Amino acid sequence: MQHFDTLKGWLDWQESLHPLAIDLGLERAANVFSKLNPDYLKPVTVTVAGTNGKGSCVAYLEAIYRAQGYRVGAYTSPHILKYNERIKIDGQPVEDAAICAAFTRIEAVRGDVTLSYFEFGTLAALDLFFRSKVDIQLLEVGLGGRLDAVNIIDPDVSLISSIGIDHTDWLGPTREDIGREKAGIFRAATPAIVGDPDPPFSIFQTAESKKARLYCIGRDFRYHKHGNEWHWSADRQQCLHLPEPALKGEHQYRNASSVLLSVSLLQDRLPVSDASIRTGLAATRLPGRFQLIDGDVPILLDVGHNPQAVGTLAEYLHEHFPGKRVHAIFSMMKDKDIAGVLEIMNPFVHDWFFAPLANPRSVTEPVIREIFLKNSISRLSFGFKDFSAAFAAARQHSRKGDLLLVFGSFLLVSDCLTELNKK
Known part of the structure; x- marks a missing residue:
């Protein structure tokens, strides 16, 4: 049986253990979890899927239930700065020692079952929450959802934030x-909330075949903005004069609306007051989602990495930074729709600075050059050894009143926050 004294040791080993970085399927993780916690008593569970907005929905739920005084476990991915961000209890990342202890317990019952890096993390989170x-x-x-490791747990509410093209x-x-x-996260006789305003027909088909209780935004629940407030309603329920969601962008009203329906449907098990809802909505924090760092030249960070996500980013720039010269420090993974992202964002960007990432999945400079060329984008700078160099060059080209935009990848936002923390 393997054992490591440090979290880094465990994570390095996990990355080398399984032949595939991604191996969708429930049987292996379910098998190990049944041995890990044979007397498992499931807490109230909300499972959140979606192309974009998953992390925002979890953050709103976490803030609202914590404002009410409940003990909350939140499992998210990927992390931005530290692995511990993935597993939080009462708003705090779990310490290295606790995660290592969970990994030790998993390894003790794993036997010859191979687990991926993500499956180890999922099982550790479930174990620690229990x-x-x-x-x-x-x-x-x-x-995805259907074959993702978190789907070994039956949710009390399933929530899909949005459906876009990614991970094809x-x-x-x-x-x-x-x-x-x-x-695939839907369950029979269980609420299934969809925050996408135009869901594909397959959502309705799957809900019907699984006999889930489907709730769609615009049909079963809705929101209405009024000045600096907004109102939410569903059937005979309503919440009036709500504060603006702390996370920015029009899409956050859809995310927050979906979350409010989830809270409403769980009221008989976990009652929440209107005051806690308001406090939670206003107190939600999530790094890397339209995160603005003030200064003579402010910096806007966003992890958006597919056309749907950067579409909301473009809307946000149009609404909040009209007429600004935007200098984009940019990079993406090579398997993403880079051309589609550039087509959406180029009208809002004055010039581009390509920042290479230290990851084998990231796009290389020769490839990105060709994509820029095909999209007739000429205001671009290359030749930087890392994010720090690209960021410094973008700053040199900026003047007071401009905007530095860092977007395209979780890893890029991580590099930016690391750079800013140094200073």
């Missing part, structure tokens, strides 16, 4: 395919 006796656990799907190699090439995979 042992910590959380009142509610919030589980963010890593990829794993989930299929169309929104119908992707919707079907994400709707």
Whole structure:
């Protein structure tokens, strides 16, 4: 049996253990979890899937339930600065020692079952939430839904934030395919909330075949903005004069609306007051989502890495930074729709600075040069050894009143926050 004294040791070993970085399927993780906690008593569980907005929905739920005084476990991915961000209890990342202890328990029962890096993390989160006796656990799907490791747990509420085109190699090439995979988290006679305003038909098909209780935004629940406030309603319920969601962008009203319906549907098990809802909405924090760092030249960080996500980013720039010269420090993973992202964002960007990432999945300079050329984008700078150099060059080209935009990848935002923390 393997044992490591440090979290880094465990994570390095896990990355080398399984032949595939991604190996979708429930049987292996379910098998190990049944041995890990044979007397498992499931906390109230909300499972959140979606192309974009998953992390935001979890963050709103976490803030609202914590404002009410509940003990909350939140499992998300990927992390930005530290692995511990993935597993939080009562708003705090779990310490290295606790995660290492969970990994040790998993390894003790794993036997010859091979687990991926993500499956180890999922099992550790479930184990730690169970042992910590959380009142509610919030589980963010890593990829898809139907075959993602978090789906070994039956949710009390399933929530799909949005359906866009991403991870097509794993989930299929169309929104119908992707919707079907994400709707795999639905359960019979259980609420299934969809915050996408135009869901694919496969969502309705899957809900019907699974006999889930489907709730769609615009049909079963809705929101209405009024000045600096907004109102939410569903059937005979309503919340009036709500504060603006702390996370910025029009899409956050859809995310927050979906979350409010989830809270409403769980009221008989975990009552929440209107005051806690308001406090939670206003107190939600999530690094890397339209995160603005003030200064003579402010910096806007966003992890958006697919056309749907950068579409909301473009809307946000148009609404909040009209007429600004925007200098984009940019990079993406090579399997993403880079051309689609550039087409959406180029009208809002004055010039581009390509920042290479230290990851084998990231796009290389020769490839990105060709994509820029095909999209007739000429205001670009290359030749930087790392993010720090690209960021420094963008700053030199900026003047007071401009905006520095860092977007395209979680890893890029991580590099930026690391750079800023140094200073």
